[in-house]
Amino acid sequence: MALPPRPFLTEDQMRALTPEEQAQAIAEWSSYNARLRMEQEQRTAQGSYRGATRGRGRGGRGYYGYSPYQPYPPKYTNISANFQSTKTTAPNSPSHQPVASAHPRLETKKKEEPIEVKSKTPCSVFTATGVCKRNHCTHLHDPDKTAICKTFLFKDNCSNGNSCALSHEPNPHRSPHCIHFLNDSCNKDRCxxxxxxxxxxxxxxxxFARLGYCEKGAECTDRHAFECPDFTNKGSCEVKGCRLPHIVHAGRLRKAARAYSSEIESRQPSGSPGTDEDAVVQDVLSDPVDAHALTQQADFIPLES
Incomplete structure (x- = not known):
């Protein structure tokens, strides 16, 4: 049985103490009463359990029954209670130190995970198809900047309706240029x-050719068409398995041939083949020293009579 912390104090003795000493005395007696109450409950629980058992040994008479688990609650180890004084402690004291987390590994994982920075460029897959399956894609996914549905563009109707991932709103950003309009022959009311x-x-x-969407829209000076830009603009495509149409146009081939021939002509030298030889002859004839030496030779025959 626990001993009392201090003798009982009368009312006059309590008044004679300071406020801190009064609080400490009340705390000690409260802790003592709590320990007495807990010990009494433990004894009551042990007595009631033993009285309820019958028999001897394992199934016999006169002894307690066998139980594979612990019938008694664990003993209360924290018998003494510590109460902090009313004085303010310094910020660097142990009581003001941060409490350690119960899951330090989770905290380290959270600190190690890099913060994903969103890119300002649009996602090419989302823009072209309306769907992006990459969980950690950092590019922009703007539903108002997607390619137009080709079924809706060609047939003016789409079976998917509002659930279609692509756009059903034609505008200069996502619609190809009308060839008939360029030839002043478009007669469609809803082109x-x-x-x-x-x-x-x-x-x-x-x-536009690769994504189906152009940010410049009507201000773009290039043609908006569903063609391979490398094959149409350069005449060849180095992408293996390119899925864009490679359209052969006679007028563009003639234009590329003219550009190629002009490039070859620009590489040729500007002078004529006989320019160097004529310069050498003129130098020889114009030199008076060489002409005088020629007339002084023994086998020289003048042509004059």
């Missing part, structure tokens, strides 16, 4: 192609 004045011999827009 989904872009009616923009652009040179028919202009190169194919690389962004």
């Amino acid at each position: 989904h192609y872009a009616h923009v004045h652009v040179n028919s011999a202009a190169p194919v827009c690389d962004a």
